[in-house]
Structure formats: structure tokens, C-alpha cells
Amino acid sequence: MPAKAWAKIEMTIVAAAEPVVRPRLAATHSAAPCYASWQEAMKDAVREPDELCRLLELPAEFAVAARDPSRQFPLFAPRGFLARMRPGDPDDPLLRQVLPLTSELDEVPGFVADPVDDAAAARLPGLLQKHQGRALLVTTGACAVHCRYCFRRHFPYAEAPRSIDAWRPALDEIADDESIHEIILSGGDPLTIVDSVLEQLVEELAAIPHLRRLRVHTRLPIMIPERVNDNLISLLTNARLTPIVVIHANHANELDSSVAEALAKLSAAAIPLLNQAVLLRGINATVDAQMALCERLIDLRVMPYYLHQLDRVVGAAHFEVPTDVGRRIIQRLRARLPGYAIPRYVQEVPGKPSKSIIE
Numbered sequence: 001m002p003a004k005a006w007a008k009i010e011m012t013i014v015a016a017a018e019p020v021v022r023p024r025l026a027a028t029h030s031a032a033p034c035y036a037s038w039q040e041a042m043k044d045a046v047r048e049p050d051e052l053c054r055l056l057e058l059p060a061e062f063a064v065a066a067r068d069p070s071r072q073f074p075l076f077a078p079r080g081f082l083a084r085m086r087p088g089d090p091d092d093p094l095l096r097q098v099l100p101l102t103s104e105l106d107e108v109p110g111f112v113a114d115p116v117d118d119a120a121a122a123r124l125p126g127l128l129q130k131h132q133g134r135a136l137l138v139t140t141g142a143c144a145v146h147c148r149y150c151f152r153r154h155f156p157y158a159e160a161p162r163s164i165d166a167w168r169p170a171l172d173e174i175a176d177d178e179s180i181h182e183i184i185l186s187g188g189d190p191l192t193i194v195d196s197v198l199e200q201l202v203e204e205l206a207a208i209p210h211l212r213r214l215r216v217h218t219r220l221p222i223m224i225p226e227r228v229n230d231n232l233i234s235l236l237t238n239a240r241l242t243p244i245v246v247i248h249a250n251h252a253n254e255l256d257s258s259v260a261e262a263l264a265k266l267s268a269a270a271i272p273l274l275n276q277a278v279l280l281r282g283i284n285a286t287v288d289a290q291m292a293l294c295e296r297l298i299d300l301r302v303m304p305y306y307l308h309q310l311d312r313v314v315g316a317a318h319f320e321v322p323t324d325v326g327r328r329i330i331q332r333l334r335a336r337l338p339g340y341a342i343p344r345y346v347q348e349v350p351g352k353p354s355k356s357i358i359e
């Protein structure tokens with residue numbers, strides 16, 4: 001996303017923010033802060049490299065190095081996520097997902113702004129269709145975290161609709177196309193939308209007779225588990241559409257007890273839970289890391305769904321893992337885990353009718 005667009009989203013969040021009262025927050029990074037609402041956790045997220053490095057006891061050089069890349073794609077990390085990181089460890093697998101590095105500024109052949117060709121899949125602004133029977137709504141550009149490897153880090157979110165009125169043309173288009181049976185709410189992160197608006201959107205979708213399923217792709221239950229509140233559960237389960245929630249965790253350390261509690265609420269509401277991860281150099285590209293992630297997910301009743309090969313987006317080349325390495329990891333997982341605990345290792349190839357499985 002262009003820096004200007006991110007700045008606009010940041011401004012939206014900040015503009016909506018009341019001054020955050022912090023007496024409940026931990027003085028150090030190590031205890032997870034306690035917030036009255038998920039919105040408060042969003043407003044209180046760490047946005048400055050200096051603060052990130054201070055909280056995590058990292059040398060100041062990391063903050064200095066983070067300044068230029070964070071101008072292109074701002075740092076944004078909730079404090080609850082920081083609390084799961086090891087202080088003083090620049091290689092912490094959670095920190096690596098959010099810490100801007102100068103490697104992001106490298107120009108690497110083959111890495112482009114729109115690696116999955118979202119532009120070609122756009123039926124209307126904010127409505128994408130890549131696969132038969134399913135369509136995707138880019139509901140917002142806001143996220144609960146800025147993942148440095150994000151394939152939509154250059155997406156033109158400013159052009160996507162952001163209100164029921166603005167979504168109307170997309171809703172009409174979906175209503176006119178009886179071949180669409182499933183809607184994917186994506187973004188950005190659709191769970192950054194307040195419940196009242198989300199509920200309206202879900203009701204509008206549920207009123208379209210040929211739609212059967214509502215899939216929500218989100219990192220909120222991981223980043224800000226407080227987001228999984230009773231309202232959210234009700235709006236997902238009361239609608240006519242079958243809900244499916246796809247979370248996005250890359251490492252077992254992300255899945256602490258607060259996340260477990262949030263996932264248990266979704267699971268208790270009989271909402272199918274799937275996880276997608278991205279294979280990331282320096283973060284989870286080992287058999288042990290993938291084993292730990294898959295087993296923890298299964299313990300939390302989340303099916304490991306996809307392990308994605310990195311989408312080759314500008315700024316993320318340093319995260320890429322060769323597919324041979326990915327294949328070997330999957331082979332070793334097969335020898336150590338039951339089949340249901342092994343994700344499909346996939347790659348999105350623009351123009352293909354489905355994700356391509358890397359065998």
C-alpha cells in the first residue's frame with residue numbers, strides 16, 4: 001500500500017482515539033496489558049520503532065535502522081503481542097514479523113507490488129474474484145498488526161469502499177451472480193470493523209439467497225484476543241450463512257493463554273477454525289517450529305489449513321524460503337504427525353483457478 005494510504009488509515013484510527021488511559025498497562029513489556037475493549041488495544045498499539053526497541057530491550061541501532069522502512073510501511077504492533085516476545089532477542093520469531101528492517105528497502109528482481117495480481121481479479125473496487133464460487137470483499141485497509149511480509153502491503157486500500165453505502169455496488173454485483181456461494185471477508189482485517197457495521201454487512205450478505213458460507217480471514221484473535229467478544233460470536237452465529245474463521249498464526253509462541261481463550265469461545269460456538277501460516281525465513285522455517293505450531297493449533301481445535309509459500313512482494317525478499325526447504329519440512333512433518341495436523345503447502349499463482357499445491 002502506498003505510504004499515503006497507510007497514513008490515512010493510521011489517521012482514521014488515531015482520529016477515532018480518545019486519549020488512552022494507561023494505569024492498567026504493565027510497566028514492562030513482559031506482562032500482557034489489560035484493556036477495557038479491543039478498540040483501546042488498537043489505539044494503544046506501538047507505532048514507533050524507538051518505543052518497540054525500548055520495550056523489548058533492544059539496542060538503539062535497531063530503532064535507527066527501522067526508521068526508513070517504517071516510513072514506507074509503518075510499524076504497528078499491539079502490546080499484548082509484544083508481551084509474548086523474548087526481551088533482548090532480535091531474532092525472536094514474533095518480533096521478526098513486526099520489526100522493520102533495512103532489507104525491506106532492497107530492490108530484488110521478481111519481487112513486485114502486487115504479487116498475486118489482485119488488480120486483475122477486481123470485479124469492482126473492493127470486490128475480488130479469483131476462484132469459482134467464491135468472491136472476496138476487501139472490507140478495510142486497517143489491521144491489528146503490520147506484518148512485514150504482507151502481500152498486500154502496497155494494496156491501494158484508499159480506493160476500496162468502507163461503508164455499507166460504498167459497498168452497495170459490490171453487494172449488488174454479488175446478488176446478481178448466482179454462481180457465488182461463499183463470501184470471504186478480508187482486507188486488511190475485517191474484524192477491525194466495529195460490530196454494528198459488521199453486523200449490517202453480514203445481514204446484507206445473508207439476505208442474498210444463493211450465498212451459503214461466510215469466511216472471515218483475520219489475525220485479530222491472535223493479536224488482540226479481546227476482539228472475540230459475545231457480540232462478535234452472536235453476529236457470526238445468528239446469520240443464516242455458515243461461518244468459517246481462518247486465523248493467521250505463524251509460530252506457536254503467538255498462541256498464548258489469552259489467544260487460547262478467544263479461540264475456545266469461537267470453538268464453543270461451533271464455528272469451524274482453520275489456520276493459515278506463511279513459511280518465513282528466520283521465523284518458522286524449521287521442522288521443529290512447524291511441528292510446535294501444528295500441534296498447538298490442534299490442541300486449540302484449529303485445523304492447520306495452509307502453509308503458504310511467500311508471495312513475492314516488494315520489501316519481503318529477505319523472508320523467502322526456497323520451496324525445496326518447504327517440501328522437506330512437510331515431508332518430515334508427515335513422518336511425525338497425523339495427516340489431519342499437516343497443512344497443505346501452497347502457492348498462489350496469479351490466474352490459476354485454485355491455490356497450487358507444492359508437492
Ligand code: SF4
Nearest residue numbers: 143146147150188219
Ligand atoms: S494482518 Fe494480514 S492483511 Fe494485515 S498486515 Fe498482516 S498479513 Fe497483511
